[in-house]
Amino acid sequence: MSDMVRRFGKNRLALVSLAVFAVIALVAILAPHVAPYNPDAIHLGQRLRGPSPAHLLGTDSYGRDVLSRVIYGARVSLEVGFIAGAISLGLGTALGATGAYFGGAVDLWVTRCVDVFMSLPALFLILVIVALFGSSVLHTMVVIGVVAWPPTARIVRSEVLSLRKRDFAEAARAQGAGSARIILRHMLPSALPSVIVQGTLFVAQAILLESGLSYLGLGVQPPTPSWGNMLVDGRLYLAEAWWIATFPGLAIFATVFSLNFIGDGLRDATSPQHRV
Amino acid sequence: MRRYALRRVLAVPFMLLGVSVILFAIMHAAPGGPEAVLMGGNLDQATAARIRANLGLDRPLPVQYVDWLLALLHGNWGNSYLTGEPVTRMIMEHLGPTLELTLVAVLVALVVAVPAGVVASVRPDSWFDRLSSAAAFAGISFPSFWLGIMLILLFASYLHWLPVEGISSITGGGIWDRLRHLILPAVTLASTQIASLLRFTRSSMMEAIQQEYVRTARAKGLTERVVIYKHALRNALLPVVTVLGLSLSFIVGGAVLIETVFAWPGVGQLAVQSVFSRDYPVIMGVNVMIAAVVIVGNLVTDLTYALIDPRIGYE
Numbered sequence: 001m002s003d004m005v006r007r008f009g010k011n012r013l014a015l016v017s018l019a020v021f022a023v024i025a026l027v028a029i030l031a032p033h034v035a036p037y038n039p040d041a042i043h044l045g046q047r048l049r050g051p052s053p054a055h056l057l058g059t060d061s062y063g064r065d066v067l068s069r070v071i072y073g074a075r076v077s078l079e080v081g082f083i084a085g086a087i088s089l090g091l092g093t094a095l096g097a098t099g100a101y102f103g104g105a106v107d108l109w110v111t112r113c114v115d116v117f118m119s120l121p122a123l124f125l126i127l128v129i130v131a132l133f134g135s136s137v138l139h140t141m142v143v144i145g146v147v148a149w150p151p152t153a154r155i156v157r158s159e160v161l162s163l164r165k166r167d168f169a170e171a172a173r174a175q176g177a178g179s180a181r182i183i184l185r186h187m188l189p190s191a192l193p194s195v196i197v198q199g200t201l202f203v204a205q206a207i208l209l210e211s212g213l214s215y216l217g218l219g220v221q222p223p224t225p226s227w228g229n230m231l232v233d234g235r236l237y238l239a240e241a242w243w244i245a246t247f248p249g250l251a252i253f254a255t256v257f258s259l260n261f262i263g264d265g266l267r268d269a270t271s272p273q274h275r276v
Numbered sequence: 277m278r279r280y281a282l283r284r285v286l287a288v289p290f291m292l293l294g295v296s297v298i299l300f301a302i303m304h305a306a307p308g309g310p311e312a313v314l315m316g317g318n319l320d321q322a323t324a325a326r327i328r329a330n331l332g333l334d335r336p337l338p339v340q341y342v343d344w345l346l347a348l349l350h351g352n353w354g355n356s357y358l359t360g361e362p363v364t365r366m367i368m369e370h371l372g373p374t375l376e377l378t379l380v381a382v383l384v385a386l387v388v389a390v391p392a393g394v395v396a397s398v399r400p401d402s403w404f405d406r407l408s409s410a411a412a413f414a415g416i417s418f419p420s421f422w423l424g425i426m427l428i429l430l431f432a433s434y435l436h437w438l439p440v441e442g443i444s445s446i447t448g449g450g451i452w453d454r455l456r457h458l459i460l461p462a463v464t465l466a467s468t469q470i471a472s473l474l475r476f477t478r479s480s481m482m483e484a485i486q487q488e489y490v491r492t493a494r495a496k497g498l499t500e501r502v503v504i505y506k507h508a509l510r511n512a513l514l515p516v517v518t519v520l521g522l523s524l525s526f527i528v529g530g531a532v533l534i535e536t537v538f539a540w541p542g543v544g545q546l547a548v549q550s551v552f553s554r555d556y557p558v559i560m561g562v563n564v565m566i567a568a569v570v571i572v573g574n575l576v577t578d579l580t581y582a583l584i585d586p587r588i589g590y591e
Contacts, residue, residue, distance in 0.1 A: 115287075116294035119571045121529030124547060124563055128299070131551035132306035204417070211419045212533050216548060228419075235425050235537065239433045246429075249422040257417035264413075 004193060007269035014265025017258035024255050028074035037065035039072040039225050048241045058243040060233055066244060069225040070251050076226040077207050077255070080141045080219075084206040087145025089199045092152025093191070097183050099153070100160035110157065114150040122147050123212060130218045137226075140219045144206050152198050159191035193270035200263035204256045211252055227252045281579055288571055295567040296348070299560055300341050348564065354557035356550075363561035366546060371565075373443055374535070374542030378527055380458055381465035382520065389470045390516065393477025394509060400482065408474060415471035421533040424464040428537070431460060441539035461538040468530045469523060476519050477512065484512040514581065521577025525570045 008014055027034050036056075043063035051058045057066040099110030117125075129143045160183070163169060172182050188195075207227075213219035214228025215235075222229055227248040234245025328334045332343065347354070353363035396405040432440040438456055439445070445453050484490065485508050493507045494500075532544035539545070543562060550558035 112290075112294065116291050116298065119291055119525065119574070120295055120298070120563065120567050121525045121532075121570065123529040123532050124566055125298075127532070127547065127551050128559055128563065129302055132302065132554065134307075208419050212421060215419070215421055215533065216536060218551075231419075231422060231425065238425065238429055242429055245422070245425050249418060249426070252422065253414075253418040257414060260413055260417055 004266070004269045008265055011265040011268060014261055014268075017261035017265070020254060021258040021262060024074060024251075024258070025078060027071055028078050031071050031075055035065075035068040035071045037068040039064065039068040040223050041065070048237060048244075050241070051243055057247045058241065060230070060241070060244050061237055066230075066247055069230060070227070070247055073225040073227045073230060073248060074251065074255075076137060076220050076224060077210060077228070077252070080137065080144070080210040080226075081203040081207040084141040084144035084148070084210075085199055085203040087142065088148040088202060088206075089152055089195060091146065092149035092154075093156045093188065093195060095149065096153035096156030097160050097188060097191070100157040101164060101179060101183050101187070103164075107157075110153065114153050117147070117150045123209065126209065126213060127216070127218060130213065135213075135218045135221055137220050137224065140210055140213060141206075144209050144213075148202065148205070148209075152195065152202070155194050155198055156188075156191050159194060160187050163187050163190055193266075197263055197267045197270060200259055200266060204259035204263065207252060207256055207259075280582060284575055284578060288575060291571050292564070292568060295571075296345060296564060297341070299563050300344065303556060303560065304337060304340075344560075353561045356558050357555050358553055358558075363557050366558060367543065367561055367565050370541060370543045370546040373540055374528075374531055374544060377458070377461055377465060377535070377540060377542060378531060380462040382469065382527065384462055384466035385469040385473055386520070388466070389473035390477050390513070393474045393516075394481055394504065396474070397478045397481035397485065398504060405478075409478075412471040412474045415467050419533070420464055420468045420530050421537045423467055424460065424534055424537040427460050427464060441537075443541055461534050461540055464537070465527065465530055465534050469520070469527060472519065472523065473516060477516050480512040480515050481508060484508040487511070518577055518581050521573060521580075524573040524577075528566055528570060 041064060043059070046055075046059050046063040047061055049055055049059040049063075055065050055067065057070065060066055060069070095110050095113075099107040125147050126143050129147070130139055133139060133143075164187075169182055169186055172186050177185075210219050210226065211228030211231065214226050215231050217229075217232065219228050220226035230248040231245055234241075234248065237244055325334070332340060335343075351364065353367075355362055356366060359366075392408050396402075396408045399405060428440055431438045438460055443454070443457050445457075485504075487508075489511075490503060490508050493503045498507075528544075531542060532547060534540070535542045535544035536548055543566065546558065547562045547566075549555075550562060
């Protein structure tokens with residue numbers, strides 16, 4: 001693990017990405033202090049104003065400050081990304097490890113579920129669930145997390161599968177350790193690096209999914225600003241106000257780009273022999 | 277090989293069964309059933325009960341499921357609650373545009389990604405390699421539909437070179453008009469695949485170049501061009517095509533958003549519309565159809581791969 005940190009530290013691109021992401025996260029956390037305006041304050045007299053010193057990124061169709069909404073949107077998008085990520089990692093790890101450790105019928109059911117879930121495009125499934133059960137920030141992150149567990153389950157399963165027959169697992173069992181203890185204490189730590197990599201890349205994925213869902217009007221509901229639902233407004237006023245769609249998009253891009261590079265750097269750091 | 281193929285083929289119906297169970301469960305766990313949709317929400321208890329009985333929704337769930345499944349297998353996918361049109365006909369009408377869009381997008385992605393990947397692999401760490409891999413990363417880092425919006429902004433709103441949306445002009449304008457409508461959505465959808473294809477081509481090529489047969493080809497005195505394009509690329513392309521086949525589910529998923537941005541009358545748009553109007557039979561039909569396409573696509577990819585590459589183990 002410390003080896004991983006050291007190797008990651010040598011990757012300049014990954015470090016820069018980490019710094020960029022840290023700034024974005026900090027801005028999200030400090031949103032009330034950083035945002036120049038109230039993100040929901042409507043000024044109909046100032047609709048669709050272009051970027052200016054007063055409104056650095058312009059105003060939207062309700063006269064709201066785009067910069068402030070992008071800043072507050074960061075909160076929602078990151079929240080959705082991380083909580084959805086935690087849910088899918090938790091589910092995937094639990095199911096993958098259980099399947100691999102117990103083998104037999106349990107494993108068969110887990111792998112079948114993985115196959116079935118992966119044959120439905122995630123977006124279709126998420127779309128159906130959110131539309132039928134109602135859309136809210138909470139639903140968005142839970143649904144994204146619940147639908148996206150199979151890749152993690154696959155990774156953890158193959159990792160635990162390769163460890164199950166090793167001597168240290170046998171030794172732990174001989175000492176009288178229970179199944180749960182062997183999985184949690186002896187196997188998952190070895191799977192942790194790949195889970196972390198997967199998690200980083202998935203948070204990026206979840207942010208993209210949220211934006212797509214919100215763009216369709218099924219994710220985070222206005223007036224709560226999210227990068228995705230700001231784009232809806234942007235598409236509507238594309239011809240006369242390019243800034244509304246452009247800046248939330250760039251915010252998504254900066255976040256996902258840095259997360260992808262961090263994930264890639266972590267992957268290189270965990271398995272230097274597998275550098276692509 | 278035969279056993280492997282047989283096992284994979286036999287798994288298909290079971291996977292579809294799994295998909296149908298999941299979909300059915302989701303639909304019936306959702307609050308506010310179909311009767312609310314039919315009557316616009318405000319109806320008294322007696323009417324609601326009558327509608328439920330008419331639709332057979334008052335029977336036990338397993339019975340409903342088996343009935344629905346049998347009807348599905350007999351080609352009776354039900355009628356839209358909204359228009360009364362048969363679901364199968366609606367899907368067929370929308371399938372064409374989606375296939376057109378995805379096929380052209382895949383073609384665009386291949387034409388861009390494979391040559392770029394080859395050039396990058398021949399000179400690793402050159403400026404081209406760095407640039408293309410940065411571009412590839414960028415390509416998967418913004419929402420594809422946002423790229424679509426930006427392309428509309430540039431090429432339709434400002435330059436007026438291409439139409440904003442739709443599949444053809446209302447007046448109709450032949451093949452050229454159709455092509456002009458296809459360009460932006462196809463490029464947008466392709467952008468989601470270019471990144472992974474490029475990276476995969478590059479790593480697959482780099483592996484191929486180090487193989488013995490490439491050294492042999494060089495030793496024979498063949499030109500570098502022939503060595504790279506004839507010997508290395510042919511072998512390197514196999515895994516690339518597999519990756520493409522397996523990303524079918526992502527391509528179809530991406531089409532949902534892109535069809536919405538460009539008002540493209542495909543299956544994705546049908547899915548979104550049916551979900552908004554809670555048109556249950558259409559939602560079920562579209563999802564079963566999509567899952568079937570993805571499952572069969574994956575099967576064909578796997579089998580082709582196993583067939584072409586004798587080194588593949590079948591376990």
